[in-house]
Amino acid sequence: MADRGADDKDVAGTIAARLWNGRWLILAGFLAILAVYFLAGISAYVLVPALAMLLGAALLPAGGAGQSPEDAAAIEAIGLQRLSGEYLAAAVADPLIIFDHAATIVHANASAFAAFGGIAPGISLPLKFRAPEMQALLDSMLSGAVASDVVDYTEKLPVERAYRVSASSVGHGTDLYVLVFKDQSEARRIDRMRADFIANASHELRTPLASIAGFIETLRGPARNDPAAREQFLQIMQNQTGRMARLIDDLLSLSRLEMKPYLKPGTEVDLRQTVDGVIDSLAPLARENNVAIERNFAQGALSVPGDRDELFQVFENLLENACKYGQSGGRVVVSIARGNDGSEPGFDVTIRDFGPGIPEEHIPRITERFYRVDVESSRTQKGTGLGLSIVKHILTRHNARLTIKSEVGKGAAFSVHLPAH
Amino acid sequence: MQSVHIMSAYDEELKFLSKRIAAMGGHAERMVEQAVAALVNADPGLAQKVIRDDVVLDEGQREIDDKAIIIIAKRQPMATDLREIVGAIRISADLERVGDLGKNVAKRVVAVTDGRQPTSLFRGLEALANLALTQLKEVLDVYASRSVDKISFVRDRDDQIDAMYTSLFRELLTYMMEDPRNITPCTHLLFCAKNIERIGDHATNIAETIYYIVTGDQMPADRPKGDKTDKISLSASMPAN
DSSP states (O other), X not given: OHHHHHHHHHHHHHHHHHHHHXXXXXXXXXXXXXXXXXHTTSGGGGHHHHHHHHHHHHHSOGGGSSOOHHHHHHHHHHHHHHHHHHHHHHHOSSOEEEEETTOBEEEEOHHHHHHHOOOOTTSBHHHHOOSHHHHHHHHHHHTTSOSEEEEEEEEOSSSOEEEEEEEEEETTTOOEEEEEEEEOHHHHHHHHHHHHHHHHHHHHHHHHHHHHHHHHHHHHTTTTTOHHHHHHHHHHHHHHHHHHHXXXXXXXXXXXXXXXXXXXTTOEEEHHHHHHHXXXXXXXXXXXXXXXXXXXXXXXXXXXXXXXXXXXHHHHHHHHHHHHHXXXXXXXXXXXXXXXXXXXXXXXXXXXXXXXXXXXXXXXXXXXXTOOSOHHHHHHTTOOSOHHHHHHHHHHHTTOEEEEEEETTTEEEEEEEEEOO | OOOOOSOHHHHHHHHHHHHHHHHHHHHHHHHHHHHHHHHHTTOHHHHHHHHHHHHXXXXXXXXXXXXXXXXXXXXXXXXXXXXXXXXXXXXXXXXXXXXXXXXXXXXXXHHHTTSOOOHHHHHHHHHHHHHHHHHHHHHHHHHXXXXXXXXXXXXXXXXXXXXXXXXXXXXXXXXXXXXXXGHHHHHHHHHHHHHHHHHHHHHHHXXXXXXXXXXXXOOOOOOOOOOOXXXXXXXXXXXXX
8 A cells, every 4th residue: 555655656756857857958948938939030139049058958967868768777777766765764763754945754764654653745844843953953954054963852742752863965966855863762761760760669668668667666666575466567567568569560560661652563462362361360359359250242353453461461450450449349341342433443442340430530630650549448459559550551552542431339431442553 | 735826935935834833833832841841840940941932932923923914915815825824823822822821830830849749739730731732732733734634632632631620620629728838839730730721722722723724614613611620619528638
């Protein structure tokens, strides 16, 4: 599909190139005709346009005159060069955009499409890259002030990315320019991750740590010779260390996700198999909580592009929440349906519980880190406050949407819309 | 993008308008981003920079107004061209307002960060700002690509912003009731949240203008109002969580 489009463009491009190559001849001819028109009355002046025409033709490079066999070869060579240029662009792993003197996109390689989206040829580059530093870079390139330049460009949304962008003109007199984006996000993110991790960890680990420290003090002091109290305190301390370990696991897994904001393209996930796997793995927890899990899957193939392990984690977190916090409802319904409600076709995986539900004012906030609807029940259920943050992160990477519907007293439904291709 | 005119100078003038809009958009996005970053990281230096940057947007709007009026006078534009030019005037006005709102957030940085506030306060505001900025970015991307068929996302996003704002409003009221010392910073944060919510509204306005430029029709108007803060009142006995 894309290849066909590229071929068509090639043909149009070759014609344009031919016209462009003949521009001097055409211009000279045009001028000559104009001159003849104005000066036809006086015979001596006819020589002037004729000379001009000759001069125009003479100025052309050798290959440009007439339709000789060499000429055809030259055109073919140009075509080949263009072709290899496109292949070359495709072979570059970094996003690469070729644009013309009007800052209109001429060609963008697959990696650029994946990184930025919506950059079809014909779109004006400064309209797409609006950041002040990119505007300045494009201006200085196109005004001819510099032949090449490098700037650092960061994009904050939808996921934070940092690039070192180098711009340079292509060849001599081609009027084409190239932008290459070198991804620096990783280095940036490692710094951020460290800062975030320390901030979050110090805040959230302080509470269990303080309680452990308190119990140690009691065990060494007043409770030194009280075996019953010792047993009880040690149990509490064990619970607290368990909580700290879970917290660290979740923080690490969130940080890992933040480290790699894109998805490897090309892998397919069978939703039926994945969701079945999640249900099987959580069967013990469901039994423990006296919750029955019901399945309601659509017929036919249910596969979407994505990462199996990550989607497994999404459904695992959602189902685990449903079993824990919707325990009083006694059942959880997991359904997969073909969703065509919005603009994009895909699948909706819905996990519905019949527990107490979530008050409306909390719904927009529950995917934030450490946001808890009810601190007490989160603690007793061994929650870390990070589960839904992880879910949201993974779904952002999959271009998927999480919709939460809930009515107090009637349960909650977490619905994941995964686009199919 | 635009159709080609016999007078290439005319095309140049129209292109200039859309390029200037994009540049203003980039500036507005950056200002809001930095204003929120200054608030979250308690960085008065960055806040000062945002306040200074507002001039650029004011100047951009004036320039677009002048240019647009000259084009109308000189070229007597019709149909798409006329919509394009009038649209540019309206979008630049919206972007200028976005800049003002960003500046207002930046101005409050010093007052809010005077005493150390709980991080959870800022987390909510950051999430709200991310929603509003995503909205603005997507809308301006549509201005570049002219693919108005994708514009339905604007409504969903607007609802999300309103819901988030309502939730934040409630949270801030709770903090104020917990401790009267919180009243000063929380009131400022409330205004910041309101400003950011307004940025989302301006982005929606821009989306409507773009829809009009491209199709010549008004965007169908079924905007449910999701902002329910007009009904929120917390009784003093409400348990804080």
